[in-house]
Amino acid sequence: MSSVPSPQPSPALAASNDAIQTLGRHFPESVRQAYARFVLTRVPDDADIVVMAVMLDHRPDKKRAPTTVPEDTLALVADLGFDSVALTEMVFFLEDLFGVRISNDEILRVRTVGDLRAFVRRKLATQPGAAPPA
Amino acid sequence: MSRKALVTGLGFITSIGNDRDAVRRSLRELRPGLERIEFLGNPSLPVRVAGTIKDFQADSASWRDWRYPARYELPRETLRGLSAHGLYALCAVEQALEDSQLARGALTDGATGLYCASAGSAFMLHHHLAHLHAVRGERGNPMGVVASIAGTLNFNLAAHYGIRGAVGGFVAACASSSHALGCALDDIRLGRQTRMLVVGGEEVNAETLLPFAAMRALSTNADPATASRPFDRGRDGFVGSGGAVCLILEEETLARARQAPVYAELAGWGQAADGFNIAVSHPEGAGLAEAMRRTLADAGLAPGDIDYVNAHATSTPAGDRSEALALRKIFTDAGARPRVSSTKGLTGHPLSMSGVMEAAFCCLALREGFTPGNANLVEPDEACAGLDLPTQTLETGPTNVLNNSSGFGGSNVCHVLRKV
Known part of the structure; x- marks a missing residue:
């Protein structure tokens, strides 16, 4: 367990959590199921499916990159067309979805798809139990 | 200019x-x-x-x-x-x-x-x-x-x-x-x-x-x-x-x-505040009357040159009365009688977008030759005595249009649009 307290969503937030609502309304069934499984079992592979779907959804220019999950070596900005606003949007979405807090310093170190995947895994491992009920 | x-x-x-x-x-x-x-x-x-x-x-x-x-x-x-x-x-x-x-x-x-x-x-x-x-x-x-x-x-x-x-x-x-x-x-x-x-x-x-x-x-x-x-x-x-x-x-x-399509000329504008109340218009429309006066002067027109006024009138008891009195002061007192209508009887009141929306309506009226009527006007308020308030849209278009707007704090702004 981390000594840093996780920012637990209040009941008001859980009821109107934009990220959970968006996941439920606009993401494929396979991603919604992976999120539901993760909330129950906290298996990292399930979170991974969700994180990759969220990353693909937040690409500003969808014409610049494939719609399938890209290689770990691809850079979010140079290869996938992310700008700083889209990166910030994606981080906010992941924070709300998993109930974690991500600092500016942390996100600045995430440059590639593989970095993002690994970073979220580490984050969820050190802030367990933070995900709000699906 | x-x-x-x-x-x-x-x-x-x-x-x-x-x-x-x-x-x-x-x-x-x-x-x-x-x-x-x-x-x-x-x-x-x-x-x-x-x-x-x-x-x-x-x-x-x-x-x-x-x-x-x-x-x-x-x-x-x-x-x-x-x-x-x-x-x-x-x-x-x-x-x-x-x-x-x-x-x-x-x-x-x-x-x-x-x-x-x-x-x-x-x-x-x-x-x-x-x-x-x-x-x-x-x-x-x-x-x-x-x-x-x-x-x-x-x-x-x-x-x-x-x-x-x-x-x-x-x-x-x-x-x-x-x-x-x-x-x-x-x-x-x-x-x-x-x-x-x-x-x-x-x-x-x-x-x-x-x-x-x-x-x-x-x-x-x-x-x-x-x-x-x-x-x-x-x-x-x-x-x-x-x-x-x-x-x-x-x-x-x-x-x-560039041979652009043209609706109308925006020929002048003016503004004047009531300096009276945060939310209620001046009871006699003093600021609005002054804004109309300044607008006509800016466009180089006399009250008699205006043949249609698109009023701000939102359907509130106090605001419509103030505007009617201001219109009488500018036009009736000068012996002029333009047609007056508020298109908010059709649209409702879209707050800060009213001015540009109604200017756009006036552009349609000028280019296409009609004068919007007052929807839902059955019995005009006595404050409107002497004003020409058509209850149906007229199939004759204006030449010079005055468009009024008023906002909180007694802000009053008017424009003149002219047929080209």
Whole structure:
């Protein structure tokens, strides 16, 4: 367990959590199921499916990159067309979805798809139990 | 002033139609755009009618949930910074560019500017602040500010279209887009810009409109057919509305050189404040009368030269009376009798977008030769004695039109539009 307290969503937030609502309304069934499984079992592979779907959804220019999950070596900005606003949007979405807090310093170190995947895994491992009920 | 400004393009997302032809039909046939509405899922609220926007579904805080006509192709980079009235505004600008036969690339020349007016999105602001409170300030949507605050229209439209000239927003409540239009005219007259986009927008939801019920300013008439009745004795408040309108103004030589379609000349404007009350207009319309006087002087016209006035009259007991008295002072006392109508009987009152919306209506009337009538006017208020208030749209068009707007704090702004 981390000594840093996780920012637990209040009941008001859980009821109107934009990220959970968006996941439920606009993401494929396979991603919604992976999120539901993760909330129950906290298996990292399930979170991974969700994180990759969220990353693909937040690409500003969808014409610049494939719609399938890209290689770990691809850079979010140079290869996938992310700008700083889209990166910030994606981080906010992941924070709300998993109930974690991500600092500016942390996100600045995430440059590639593989970095993002690994970073979220580490984050969820050190802030367990933070995900709000699906 | 040697430089003239011509209106060369219009775009409409309004309660009476989402394109020029639908709006024109409504004005000519007096087809209203009001509907029954239930705010906040509360059937016991006394306010039950609004000027709704059809064919759009944008009542969610998430742009992913929005539905809008397929003809508009809007990228996610733009959608993510918008609120509902920003969506309406983008669609109105798209129409106006097409109407004016302008390519998007023409807006990036530095000689094109953008003035906007809206109160911002109270709905979006409330949503994002509620989230901020729920997480005790830990995080917030990074687009929350630019999608919410007053200025959201100019932030978004300037970025989307790459506008590099004068860009700004006006905040004077229900006179705001009239200020925007007047200052746009000044920029063209002074040679600072050769083309200006003027955009007004508002949302039709509880967060924007119900606060006016707290002021006892909204109609509690539950019948959409009669709730908005400017100048009528039976009026009991305004009916809220929203949407967005874009008007493109171009310096005459530029417009003529590119053979742009022309609706009218924006020939003058003026403003004067009441200096009287934060919310109630001067009982005799002193500020509005002075604004009309200054506008006529700016356009070089006498009261007798005006043959149609598009009144601000929102259907409130006090405001309509003040405007009627101001109109009598300027016109009746000078022996002039222009036709007067308030198109808010059809549209409801879209707050800060009123001025540019009604200027656009006047452009349609001038180019196409009709004079909008007063919908729902059955028994004129005694304050209107001597005014010519047609109850049907006339198939004769005006030559010089005066367009009035008034806002909180007693801001009054008028324009003259002239047939070309």
